[in-house]
Amino acid sequence: MEHWTRAEARAWMRAPAATDDKYARGVVGLVTGSHDYPGAAVLGVEAAHRAGAGMVRHVGPRRVGDLVLARRPETVVQAGRVQAWVLGSGTDPAGRSDALAAVLQEALDEGVPAVVDAGALDLAGTGDGARLLTPHAGELRALLASLGEDGLTRGDVEADPERWARLAATRTGATVLLKGARTLVTDGARVVLVAAPTHWLATAGTGDVLAGVAGAMLAAHADAIARDAGIVVDLGATAAWIHGAAGERASGGGPLVALEVAEQVADVVAGLLA
Ligand SMILES: NC(=O)C1=CN([C@@H]2O[C@H](COP(=O)(O)OP(=O)(O)OC[C@H]3O[C@@H](n4cnc5c(N)ncnc54)[C@H](OP(=O)(O)O)[C@@H]3O)[C@@H](O)[C@H]2O)[C@@H](O)CC1
Numbered sequence: 001m002e003h004w005t006r007a008e009a010r011a012w013m014r015a016p017a018a019t020d021d022k023y024a025r026g027v028v029g030l031v032t033g034s035h036d037y038p039g040a041a042v043l044g045v046e047a048a049h050r051a052g053a054g055m056v057r058h059v060g061p062r063r064v065g066d067l068v069l070a071r072r073p074e075t076v077v078q079a080g081r082v083q084a085w086v087l088g089s090g091t092d093p094a095g096r097s098d099a100l101a102a103v104l105q106e107a108l109d110e111g112v113p114a115v116v117d118a119g120a121l122d123l124a125g126t127g128d129g130a131r132l133l134t135p136h137a138g139e140l141r142a143l144l145a146s147l148g149e150d151g152l153t154r155g156d157v158e159a160d161p162e163r164w165a166r167l168a169a170t171r172t173g174a175t176v177l178l179k180g181a182r183t184l185v186t187d188g189a190r191v192v193l194v195a196a197p198t199h200w201l202a203t204a205g206t207g208d209v210l211a212g213v214a215g216a217m218l219a220a221h222a223d224a225i226a227r228d229a230g231i232v233v234d235l236g237a238t239a240a241w242i243h244g245a246a247g248e249r250a251s252g253g254g255p256l257v258a259l260e261v262a263e264q265v266a267d268v269v270a271g272l273l274a
C-alpha cells in the first residue's frame, strides 16, 4: 500500500502559465444538488473554484442554481463543454426525475473524466471515460450489492476496506476513492492510503467539498488522463490530501463547517506550489 503525503501531492500541482487561459486550466461541470439537498451543490462548486478550476459550470434546478450564484457569481449555470464532471452529490437516486436522469447520462456518455458521487453511484458502470467513484462505506456497500455482493453490511466494508474497494474497482473498471478517516484510493491494482490529519472532518457536507476538489484535479489533467487513465489514482489521492489539509486549517483544533474547508483549499494549493 502506498502512503500519500505532501511530497506526492505536490507533484500533481501546477500554477497557470502566461500561455494559459481559463479553458486550458480546466472547466469543471457539476450536476449536483436538488430541492432536498441544495447545499451540496454550493459546497462542491465553491471547492472546485478554490481548487483552481479555470471555470465552473453548474447544471441543476433553477433554485439550486440561484443558491450557487448567490455564493459564487463566477459560476456559469448553463450546460456546455467541460474537461471533467462531478455527478451526484446532493441527489437521491430514488427520487431521480427523468430530466436529471437524462442530464446525468449525457454527461457520462461524453467520454470526459467524471467524479461519481452519492446519488449517481448507481450509474457508475455506464457511459464512457475515466471514472473516480467517491463512496463512503455505506454507499460502497450499496454499490457492491448492486453488483451482486448480497448480504454485505456497512460494518463488513469498514472491517476490510481495502478488499471491498478493490473489488468495486475491478468490477466497475473505475478508480474507487473510499472515504473515511483513512481514505483509500484504488484502481484494483494500486492501493493508496490518505490519512486525514483531523477527525473534525466527520461533519455534513465535507464529502461534497471533496468531490469538487477532485473534479478540479481531473479537469486540470484531462489530457494526461486520456493518455494514461492510471493517474486518476494519483489525482484522487491528491484531492483527498488537499481536503485533509484544508480541514486541518479550517479546524485549528476545533469544530469546522464544510464551507470553511472549501474556502481553505486555495491556501493549501498555494502552499503546495510554494
Ligand atoms: N448540505 C447538503 O446539501 C448535504 C447533502 N448531503 C447529501 O445527502 C445525501 C445523502 O447522503 P448521506 O451520506 O447523508 O446519506 P446516505 O448515504 O443515504 O446514508 C444514510 C445512512 O446514515 C444513517 N443515518 C442517518 N441519520 C442517522 C443518525 N441520526 N444516526 C445514525 N445514523 C444515521 C442511516 O442509517 P439508518 O437510519 O438507515 O439506520 C443510513 O445508514 C447525498 O446526496 C449527499 O451528497 C450530505 O453530503 C450532507 C450535506
Ligand SMILES: Nc1ncnc2c1ncn2[C@@H]1O[C@H](COP(=O)(O)OP(=O)(O)O)[C@@H](O)[C@H]1O
Pocket: 136, 179, 180, 181, 182, 183, 196, 198, 199, 200, 201, 202, 203, 204, 205, 206, 207, 208, 209, 210, 243
Ligand atoms: N473520522 C473521520 N476522520 C477524518 N475524516 C473523516 C472522518 N469521517 C469522515 N471523514 C471524511 O469526511 C468526508 C465525509 O464525506 P461523506 O461521508 O460523503 O459526508 P457528506 O455526504 O455529509 O459530505 C470524507 O471526505 C471523509 O473522508
